[in-house]
Every structure is written in C-alpha cells, then in structure tokens.
Amino acid sequence: MNDVVDKLATPTDLKSNEIEDVATGLNRVLADSYALYLKTKNFHWHVSGPHFRDYHLMFDEQAAAILGVTDAIAERVRKTGNTTLRSIGDISRHQTLDDNDADFVSAADMLKELRxxxxxxxxxxxxxxDVADEAKDHATSALVDEWIDAAEERAWFLFEAAQKG
Incomplete structure (x- = not known):
C-alpha cells in the first residue's frame, strides 16, 4: 500500500477481498442516491399541474430522506477500511440510474420515473x-434492510399518488 492509502485504511476484522465487494456496492448505492436526490429535487422544482402542492411537498420530503442516508452509506464504506466517492464526476462514473435533463416532464411521468x-x-x-451477508458484514446488512424499507415506501407513495380516481 502507498502512504496515502495506509492513512485511510481503517482497521477491520472483515476479509479485505470480500469487503471490497461490499464497498463497491455501497459506493454504487451512494452514487445512485445522489443521482436520485438530484432528480427528485429537479422534479420538486419543476413540477406543475393540478396536484402541484402535493407533489412539490412529497418530492421535497423524499429528496430530504434520500440525502439524509448518504452520510450513513459513505461512513459505512469508511468503517470497512475502504474509500468512498469524492466528486460529482466520481458519482457519475458509479451511478446506474439515468439522469433526466428534459426541459419538461409531466407530473405523471415524474411519478413513474421516480417510482x-x-x-x-x-x-x-x-x-x-447478499454481498454483505456473504462477507459476514452484519452491520452493513442490517443498515441495508432499513434502506430497502425506506426506498420501498417512497416507491409506494409515488405509485399511490399516480393512481387515478
């Protein structure tokens, strides 16, 4: 290891090869979280139509919840002795979600895309x-359960808001 990497090598009892896979997965989730946060804020800023107030508030609440988990994701990467994302460019290299740069998106399409x-x-x-469980990284596994529940709740709210009638 070089001197810089040594300075950031947080001690852990987890096996380095397995935990690198966990860190890679965490960094992907972190990148997607930032991408989803920005898309949700974009839709918050640009939503229009008869349900403006409801969607505007829901998008803002969801964006805040997404941003609120990013620190926990990044800190989990560091606790495992790895390094995390460092820039917008780094986020774009790791994200799997598509950005939306359209000039106009209908409210219905916003709800579907975010869902x-x-x-x-x-x-x-x-x-x-699955990767965390394989690595016996129980702390990451437990946190992931909470993050799954939160994302499922956001998807549920977006689905219900899109229902007609």
Missing part, C-alpha cells in the same frame, strides 16, 4: 445485502 428509480435502488440494495 421506477426507487425500485431500481431496492434491487441494487437487495444485491448488496
């Missing part, structure tokens, strides 16, 4: 849980 993105995050988290 689908939250469900994609759930899928990524389920895979991460």
């Amino acid at each position: 689908d993105d939250n469900l994609a995050v759930v899928e990524t988290l389920r895979s991460l849980k």
Whole structure:
C-alpha cells in the first residue's frame, strides 16, 4: 500500500477481498442516491399541474430522506477500511440510474420515473445485502434492510399518488 492509502485504511476484522465487494456496492448505492436526490429535487422544482402542492411537498420530503442516508452509506464504506466517492464526476462514473435533463416532464411521468428509480435502488440494495451477508458484514446488512424499507415506501407513495380516481 502507498502512504496515502495506509492513512485511510481503517482497521477491520472483515476479509479485505470480500469487503471490497461490499464497498463497491455501497459506493454504487451512494452514487445512485445522489443521482436520485438530484432528480427528485429537479422534479420538486419543476413540477406543475393540478396536484402541484402535493407533489412539490412529497418530492421535497423524499429528496430530504434520500440525502439524509448518504452520510450513513459513505461512513459505512469508511468503517470497512475502504474509500468512498469524492466528486460529482466520481458519482457519475458509479451511478446506474439515468439522469433526466428534459426541459419538461409531466407530473405523471415524474411519478413513474421516480417510482421506477426507487425500485431500481431496492434491487441494487437487495444485491448488496447478499454481498454483505456473504462477507459476514452484519452491520452493513442490517443498515441495508432499513434502506430497502425506506426506498420501498417512497416507491409506494409515488405509485399511490399516480393512481387515478
């Protein structure tokens, strides 16, 4: 190891090869969390239509919840002796969710896109849980359970808000 890496090598009893896979998964979730946060804020800022107030508030609440978990994800990476994302460019290299740079997105399309993105995050988290369990990283596994529940709740709210009638 070089001197810089040595300075950041948090001690852990977890096996380095297995925990690197966990850190890779955590960094992917972190990147997707930032991408989803920004997309949710974008939709919060640009939503229009008859349900403006409800969607505007829901998107803001969901964005805050997504941003609120990013520190826990990054700190878990560091606790395992690994390093995490460092920049917007680093986020874009790791994210799996698509950005939305459209000039206009209908409220219905916003709800569907955010629901689908939250469900994609759930899928990524389920895979991460398997990797964490394989590495015997029980702390990450337990946190992932909470993050899955939160993403499923966001997807549920988005689904219900999109129902007609």
